[in-house]
Amino acid sequence: MKDHHHHHHHHHQSLNSSSTTLYIPPHQRLKSIIVSSSSQTSIQSSSSVSTPSLEFNWKQNHNNFTSKPRNTSSNSNSSSSFSHYQQPPLQQQQQHQQQQQQKNNLLDYNHTSELINRSDVQPDFDVDTSSSLMEISNFDGLDEWKRKLTLLIRSKNEQEVVSKDKRDRNNFEQIANLATKMGLYSHLYARVFVISKVPLPNYRFDLDDKRPQREVVIQFGLQRRVETLLSEYISKEPTRGTLSDGFFSRSSSTGSLSGYEGFFEQQEPQTSAVMEKILRRRSLHLLDQQQAWKESEEGEKMQRFRRGLPSYKERDVLLKTISRNQVVVITGETGCGKTTQIPQYILEAEIEAGRGSNCSIICTQPRRISAMAVSERVAAERGENLGESVGYRVRLEGIKGRDTRLLFCTTGILLRRLLVDRNLKGVSYVIVDEIHERGMNEDFLLIVLKEILPHRPELRLILMSATLNADQFSSYFGGAPMVHIPGFTYPVRTHFLEDVLEMTGYRLTPSNQTDDYGQDKSWKKQTLRKRKSQIAFVVEDALEVANLKEYSSQTQNSLSCWNPDSIGFNLIENVLCHLCNNEKPGAILVFMTGWDDINSLKDQLQAHPLLGDPSRVLLLACHGSMASSEQSDLSFMSEVQYHKVPFICDECAMRTMLSTNIAETSITIDDVVFVIDCGKAKETSYDALNNTPCLLPSWISKAAAGQRRGRAGRVQPGECFRLYPKCVYDAFADNQLPELLRTPLQSICLQIKSLQLGSISDFLSRALQSPKLLSVQNAIEYLKIIGALDEEEKLTILGRHLSMLPVEPKLGKMLIMGAIFNCLDPILTVVAGLSVRDPFLMPIDKKDLAEQAKSQFAARDYSDHLAIIRAYEGWKDAEKEQSGYDYCWKNFLSAPTLKAIDSLRKEFFSLLKDTGLVDDDPNVYNGWSNDGALIRAVICTGLYPGICSVVNKETSVSLKTMEDGRVLLYSNSVNGRESNIPYPWLVFNEKIKVNSVLLRDSTAISDSVLLLFGGKVSIGEVDGHLKMLGGYLEFFMKPSLAETYMNLKRELEQLIQSKLLNPKMNIQAHGELLSAVQLLISEDQCDGKFVFGHQVLTSSNVTAASVVTAPSPAGTISRNGSGPGGDNSKSQLQTLVTRAGHEAPTYKTEQVRNSQFQATVVFNGMQFVGQPCSNKKLAEKDAAAEALQWLTRRLQAGPVDIDRMSMLLKQKRKLHH
Structure with a gap:
């Protein structure tokens, strides 16, 4: 055998x-x-x-x-x-x-x-x-x-x-x-x-x-009540949502996408002579307008300014190259005028040629703030208001008129246009700006545009980059011509660490390099590991070959003590003092890794007698999160960028700006003469093997170091102090890794499917630098788990709805479920809160008070997400009383973040209205907004498979996830301070690997919420055994309870599917089902317990003791006690049959005598009947044993043995052919 x-x-x-x-x-x-x-x-x-x-x-x-x-x-x-x-x-x-x-x-x-x-x-x-x-x-x-x-x-x-x-x-x-x-x-x-x-x-x-597996216990009375409601629901056949053919045909249409057509009005058909006349008249009008502005006094002044920009000298070459080539790559340093001038040169040339009304230029920007600020500036340079010939469009906001010929928009907006207009009909020029940043959307857009170009020979594509290494873009488009705009910069002297030490006489010792001024690093202590950091790896090799002979022995000794993992607060302080004492005029720009470090350094400098004296030194902080969509920030940014207004400060004070890498290219600060560069940036990378995002400080690239250095030579010769040795700089990578290679790809994969671009991996393999196959497979697997793609990688009805929402798929799913289950208000708040920064502030000096305030919002609910809901609702009430700022101040909340959450909620709401899933009546869509258990369930359905088991130890909590094993909670999570969490599971939105893997935010949930609202549940090897996530999550319970969960989940999923196919369906008509679900999730007391590894489940609820081990196959029957006599014939039969590619066997059991049961097993069209047994379970096992015996017995057929098992396989193979 x-x-x-x-x-x-x-x-x-x-x-x-x-x-x-x-x-x-x-x-x-x-x-x-x-x-x-x-x-x-x-x-x-x-x-x-x-x-x-x-x-x-x-x-x-x-x-x-x-x-x-x-x-x-x-x-x-x-x-x-x-x-x-x-x-x-x-x-x-x-x-x-x-x-x-x-x-x-x-x-x-x-x-x-x-x-x-x-x-x-x-x-x-x-x-x-x-x-x-x-x-x-x-x-x-x-x-x-x-x-x-x-x-x-x-x-x-x-x-x-x-x-x-x-x-x-x-x-x-x-x-x-x-x-x-x-x-x-x-x-x-x-x-x-x-x-x-x-x-x-x-x-x-x-x-x-030692992996936790869950024994689920529900009070019997509760189970009976749920079963009664469920059978009432199932018996009401007519009211159950039977799916009519009409629903399914609707799922494949793209009718619901039409909402996006309004983003860009299509050009009117230009067939009739009348139309041509109108267009000619419009073109002449545009020409007259342009001439009148140029001749006006204001216009002439603006012309003089524009002629002074480096790009003006290249204007004719640029226009000639663009007219003769379908694709052109333009390079030029930040500030040379390419972003504001090149789109204008094209527009002006088209208007002068009398083609103004036929021309349509789209210029993409990687960020909202750039699209808005640039369009405003360009309109001003043309002497117009926004919405005349120049407009902008960012997510759910924009100004665009009938005559808008030049539209600035974010890359995402152009990708959305492609949903409804594959070949960009009527567009004459596409300009993709800032491609050197290698953002994911930009790389994605380039693949799509490359495929459109052969179908649209008259379309022109202009790619603009801030760095010289643009030849890769040129070769990607088959050797497209390149034009460089030389920007004028003054020479910048560079000092590496060894030069800085020599110049200042500063000594590095093992004890003076810590960066923890006033910082609470408790979480760092608990996660410290002996493993070398990425930063130290590079340094070790580089220092071995360094030649430092011409430097003093003091410098050489200092370098041998240098700790590359520290930023060097004390060294920065020393360099600043050196510059201030030598009284060299000009502002200083210090590049740091992140907001925390900026604040810590600022605190340290303010405590210094010279640097903390505001009459001598003015300290300013600048960070990417300042660039939010608030109007005040926008005007501040455009002032800095375009009007060259100096920061208002005392004339004699020396300005020192502390900044993250946003100041490399995004904003231009003009009077910087000195740059201090720590050489590091906190970069998010994606570890595909462990399926975990990592946030680690890493060395920047040579290109980024060049950008930072270039900041010092804008107005006069400058100096750049690099706080790392020359040999380490030589080991830097030339360029930063593209975003496509360092982020999870779920959103982009969903977009590929919604744009019907074919196989995901084929499409991404055509990128400028294609991501690892494992990253792509992880993303596809994720989209299948959440139900956005089916097994054939086709978009499901849920996937189609998700592709309409410009948020991560999991947040989109949470919004959709919030709309379906009529608890929309709180879910809008959660999703908006997860899309922006954390609204809870944690000032270093008042950490305890801030934590106390946050705990009050959490109200022992063990949920960061419910805390956000309460904080936001309290703020809305305070705003009505005109006391919003006061409320924020008392509760350590960020007012700008709450405002951002407020405006995002409105955006998401109007997007959901377009899907038709939201009723017009707030009493309907918020009918269950006060039901805490249901809100938890909807949060779970969005965040799954971000699931973590919670095992309470005596004084602490042990947490495990599927990809990482043991994980920790961020100290500012409400659950991070708990020594006992009375729920078995946490769902989380974000995990990040710093040293250990940390969960940033979480909500505690019960077994019932996970089983009903998590993903797919499959039936395990023994009765009462359920599995999720391919066997990572295992649940053991009474067989009748397992059946209740499976029936309830089946009906619930059918209801959700019906609602997605027919958004107008009233789910309130399915009252008994919803009551059954609501009853089970709100009254589950989490009475079960975790068992580990090979522990036998001795629960009185499980009839035969079942062991949590993998069943052995037929022929090697294990005698380890899984069922009577170690016989596990059912699972062996299932394995053999499903391995052969057939449907799993099904069993029918009937009572033959008072206490005797007989079972029949059916598979592949065959039936086998077992002997009568004392209970149903044994009867099924006996029938399975009968089938196994038949399958593994040989038939004598002449000289050849026929193996029935291979026959089973052969039959299946024939089916495949």
Whole structure:
């Protein structure tokens, strides 16, 4: 029988395996395991998702071993999911090159050094790393491992070796080094050691035998009440939302997209002679207007100013190049006038040629504030009001008239236009500005435009970049011509760290480089790790080769003490004093990493006798979040940018501006003469392997360092003080990584689908620099989990609604569910609050008071999101009394952030109105806005799969997520201060890896909320066993309760689907269903408990004790007690049948005598009847055993044995053909 099963197993492998070089999450692949152990010959993963593996039987003398494939059961999805990861040979090759590049990259995870200090993630790590063991040059088993790894490399189907042997863990370093030399990856997970062909993540839930699994308990009375309501609902057949054909046909139409057509009015059809006459008249009118302005006194003054800009000298060359080429790349330093002048040159030339009314120019900007400020400036330079020939359009706001010929808009707006107008009909010029920033939308837009150009030969595309390295854009468009606008800058002297130390005589010591002035770094202390930072990696190599011979010994000693991870507050203070004492005139610009550091440094400088004296030094802070859409900020920015108004300050005071990298290109501050550059920026990157965003300070690129230095030479010769050595600068990357390669791709993938651009990975592979395949697959997987894409990667009805909302898919889903469940007001507040900065302020000197204020808003609800709702509602009430600012001041809230939340809520509301999901009557759409349990449920449906288990210890809380294992909460989260959270789960919006993985904001939820409002729930191996997220979340309960959850969830999902297809449907008519859901989520007392790994569930509710382990396959029946006699025939049958590609077996049970039950199992059109048994469960097992016996028995048919199992496989294959 065993042989027979192996035969089947190989068939299966050949169908599905792929020697892909991608890490595939454990619940979505066929995992290969090689067990090394002298005593035992099999390993059972703690996950209930176990898959085929290779097992080694060591002979007693350990000199040779044999390998044999072992067949284990798998969840029914594994084969179908796996084929999703197969790659064509070319892609595999590309992926391999990417992987090699990744291995060579110093900044990537250095696996071996990363592994040794995993104690913060896995506290139960017990490897013996005593020095005596480490010194053994070659332990006995190393040759064995060499042979084993060679076997792994040669095997096509096996992907990894897993060992639980303690001796292997003790010799981990040597085995890992051997693996690295052989081109393999290794990782130590608590008590399990893995070597793999592909990079391994920091945590694998399938290897965590302390993973919490939930035993769910609901009071029986509550369950009965819910079941009664549900059966009443189901019996009212006519009122249930049966889906008519009309609904489905509506789902595929794009009728609902028409709301966006108003963004850009289409050009009128220019067919009739009458129309042509009108257009000619308009063109003449535009020409007269333009001439009149140029001849006026104001106009002449403006002309003189414009002629003084560097771009004016290139005007004729630019216009000639644009008229002769479809694509032109223009480069020029910030301030040369390209953004304001080039669109005007084109417009003026078109008007002068008499084509003014036929011309339409769209100029995209990466930020709202730029689009608004630039359009205002250009209109002023043309002597007009906004909305005449020049207009702007940003999200849900804009000024555009009938005669607008030049429109400034954000890149996102142009992408939305493409939804309704694929070929940009009627547009004559598209200008994409600031492409050097390599924003995700800009890179995306370039792929689409590249495909449009052949269909629109008359369309002109102009790309504008602030840096010289624009040749990559030129070659992307087949060698498009480049025009450079030379900007005039004065020479800037550069001093590196060694020069700064020499000049100032400042000494660096190990103790004077901390940056913690007044800062509470408690969260830093708790997450500190010994692993080297990315910053230190670069430095170590660079300093080894540095030549510092001509510097004094004091400087050389200082450099040897230099701590590259610190910004150097004391050193900055010293340089500022040096500049102030030498009384050199001119403003100083200091580049810092973030707002926190700016504030800390400002506090330190204000405490200094010279620098803190406002009559001598004026300190100003400048940060990207200042550039919000508030009108006051906008006018301030445009004053600084265009009118060159100096900051109002005492004449004799020296101005010092502390800024983040926003001042590199976004704003122009004119009288800067000195730049102090710390060389770092806090950059968000995306770790696809661990599916986690990271926010770490990293070295900037040479291009960014050049931009920072260039700020000093605008008005006179300047100086730049770089607080890092020259050798480190030489090791910088040339350019920053494009956003497409360092952010999660969910939103962009959804857009690709809504624009009907074909396969997501094919489309993104055509980008200027395409993202890693794993990032793309993570995003697609995520969109499937939240229900935006179906298994074929097609847009669902929910996905279509989500693509209409200009927010992240999860926030869009939360809005839609808030509208469906009539609790819209609070959900609008949550989504708006998550789209802007945190409204709760935490001043360093009043942290305790601020925390107290926030706790009052949280009101023991264990939710950051509910706290935002209360804070906002309190502010709205105070605003009515004209005491909004007073309220904010008392409660440590940010008034500008609350105003931003207020205006975003209005935006989101009008967008939702367009979808038709929102009723006109506020009493309807806010009918359940006071129902706390329902609001939690809607928050859960949006934030899932951001889910984290909560296990309360004696004095603390232990949290785990699927991708990261152990995580921590931010100290300013309301749950971060709790020593006990009386809920089993948290849903979170944002996690970020700083040193450990931190959850920024969270809401506690019950089992019922997660099961009903989380994602897909599947039925597990034993009765009363439910699973989510591919087996990561497991729930055990009474079978009748599991049935109640599954029935309720099915009806609820059908109701949501009906409402999405028919937005006008009244869901109040489904009262019993909604009451049942509401009753269960509001009265779930979270009475269950967590069990871990292999613990047996001894609950009196579960009839037969079931063990949380993966069932073994037929032929290797485990005697580990899962059910009577260790018999798990049902799951074995399900595994064999689903592996063969058929639907899972179904069971019918009937009572044959008083206490006897008989079951029939049906699959693939066949039926098998079991013997009568004492209960239903046993009867089903017996029927399954009968079917298994038949399947695994051989038939004598002449000379050839026919294997029924292979027949089952063959039948399925025929179906596939």
